[in-house]
Every structure is written in structure tokens, then in C-alpha cells.
Amino acid sequence: MKKSVGIIIGGKSVEHEVSIITGMQVFDNIDRNLYEPKIIYIQKDGKWLIGNCLHDINNYKRKEFKDTYEVLPGFKNNKLILYPHPEIKTSFFGKKYPAHEIDMVFLALHGTNVEDGAIQGLFQMNGVPFTFSSVLSSAVGMDKVVMKKVFQSYNLPLVEYMWFYRSSFEDERDSILNEAEKIGYPLIVKPANLGSSVGISKANNLNELLFAIEVAMSYDRKVIVEKCLENVREINCAVMGYENDLEVSLCEEPVGWKEFLTYEDKYINGKKGLSQSKRRIPADIEENIEEQIINYAKEAFKAVDCCGNARIDFLLDGNNIFVNEINTIPGSISFYLWEGKGITFKQLINKIIELGELQHSQRNMNIVSYDIDLLNKMRASGKHK
Ligand SMILES: Nc1ncnc2c1ncn2[C@@H]1O[C@H](COP(=O)(O)OP(=O)(O)O)[C@@H](O)[C@H]1O
């Protein structure tokens, strides 16, 4: 029997729309000999919808979801059960809306709440197999401060940076600005937990730095200030696998952007997503640089303990390589980086699902109860503490 796969898209995230694109691509390319896909759409207000019109991207453009209905997630026997919301009783034809059973969840989601371990926790706790990284790895991959700390502990090369809490900025403003300026302009200021370049700006002087910090603080309670490399090249590379069994994709170089890759550069200026004309694949880099990037990419994937497929982004300043970030659920799941390696989109999805199942079975091997009959022993001894 075919497995039912719930492709979850949307969510309360600034990358909501990007996720719709990724989800549609997965829906169009998933192997229908093995899987029965269903789109589950989490709207920006947090409502979960299912229905056939969610399978057509035009309905999202028009924001018309006619044959959909709201569901609530429930769990039974390691499956996700989508129950019709109790407030909706019957359909147009007087029939009851059915519940749906989902065997496996494919998370086509990007950004906070959905790529950061939050939704992963829902499935991990309820024993439902899901794709990509665990709660911990997803959370580490999303928080740029924690990510940098983890990368540092693996001796991965990073650009110079400092960070602070929004709540400290009022009281420690001078020392924070001092520390930031010590790095030296130009600086780049980022909210710690976002994505798609939202809330990121460059600063060439104190006024611009103050403005950039204000912008970043409106998005997050943790702010990073780092050295902005000029005339830098960006090189990205994806890694697929789990634990020590890893494969590396081709490297890409996004081209045609000005100061830094903005949201518009990434998704709007290209024809569909970041179009092929805006990427050079494979990247035109020397063999020894590519070799180092590949090694760093694998190290970064292992450092965060990722699963499935992740994209690691690098900054190349002359011959100096810096790890910029890891994306634990990359846009379009980086299918375009695997095609040149002879791996089709369909094969990539199959592999990601298999790796999700492997991670799930690994988790199931762990002992989760330890029977020492503590409560009865406590009663016998009369001690409660
Ligand atoms: N230290 C840096 N120097 C120069 N450009 C940078 C630096 N850090 C980031 N950028 C540019 O900003 C973009 C967004 O930054 P990034 O850290 O990747 O955040 P996001 O998670 O939003 O993608 C990058 O794609 C790159 O173009």
C-alpha cells in the first residue's frame, strides 16, 4: 500500500510564500508509485487547511481556497490524523468532512516556527516520522548565534562577529556599539533568527549602524553584527544523508546581485524562485577551494547533526573561505544542486523521505521508560521528596 505523505507548507513565518513554492515543487515531483501526497497548508494565522485546491499554486496567488476545510492535528499509532475542526459540521452537500490519516510528514517549510524545531517538536513528541532535521538540529540551524558557537567549536572558519540581546541594548548601548565598531566598518547587522535576508542591513558608519540595529531589533531579541566582506562571492553547497553517511552536491554561485542578496534577488528578480540565470552551477572556483568547501560543508552538516538534506552557504573573499550559515530545509530543497550529480528531483525526495524514516527508526530504538516502580517505593518508605 502506498504511504500517505502530508506535505506541510506555509506557517507563521516571513518565508511563508517561499514555502508554498517549495511545497508545490515537492507535490509535483514526489514519486506517486510509492507515495500518496496531500498538501497541508498552515495559514499565517495558524489555521491548518486541507482540500484539493491547495494543489494548485494559482489559488494561493488569488488567495482563494474554495474547497478547503480547517483541520486540527491529532495523533494515533504514530500517525498524524487531521480531524475536521469541531466548529465546522457539514460540507456543502450535507456530508460530514472526513478525517485524514498521514503516515509521514514532509516539511516543506522555511523560517521561524517551522524550520526551527517548533513544528518538529509536535511530530517528534507524537512519534510521527518527519523529514529533515530533529528538534535540536533544526533549532541550532535557525539561531545564527548558537549556530556560530557550534561551528566555532568545530573550528569552522567564520567572519568576525559579536552579538547582543535587544533587552541589553538600552543599558549597555555604548559598550555594545564600541565592541561592534572594533570589528571595523563596513558591518552587516542581522536578526539572529530569521531568513531570506529579511531584517538584514549593511552599515558604513555609526548612524547607519544604529539604524541597522533598530531594524534587526524589530525582528528579533538577539542581534548579530559582523564584518561585512566586500566584493565577496557566495558559494552554496548541499549535503544529503544522516550521521556519517553523507553525499555532497555541486556548488552554486548566485550571481547578478549588488551589495548582498536580498529577498527580491532571491525570489522575485529571477523567473521562478532564484532562476537558473541567477545561479552559476557548477560554481566557477578552483579545485582546491571546492575541495575545502565540500569538506567544510560536511563538517557543518555533522556539527549541527542534520538529517536529510541541508544547504550550507559560504562567503568567499579571495581565497579565504567562511561558513556563513546552514539551511536545514533549503528553498526548493536544493534540487537544482543535485541534478548535475545525476540525482533527479524525484530521487531526491525519495531519499529525504527514507532518511526521515531512518531518523525515526533510530529514535524508536532508544529506551524511553525505566521501570523502577518509584511511586510505590516512595509510598512504602513514606518519603515524598
Ligand atoms: N559577513 C557578510 N559579508 C558580506 N555579505 C554578507 C555577510 N553576511 C551575509 N551577507 C549577505 O547577506 C545575505 C543574507 O545573509 P544570511 O546570513 O545568509 O541570512 P539569511 O538567513 O537571511 O539568508 C547573504 O546571502 C549575503 O549576500
Ligand SMILES: [Mg+2]
Ligand atoms: Mg542566507
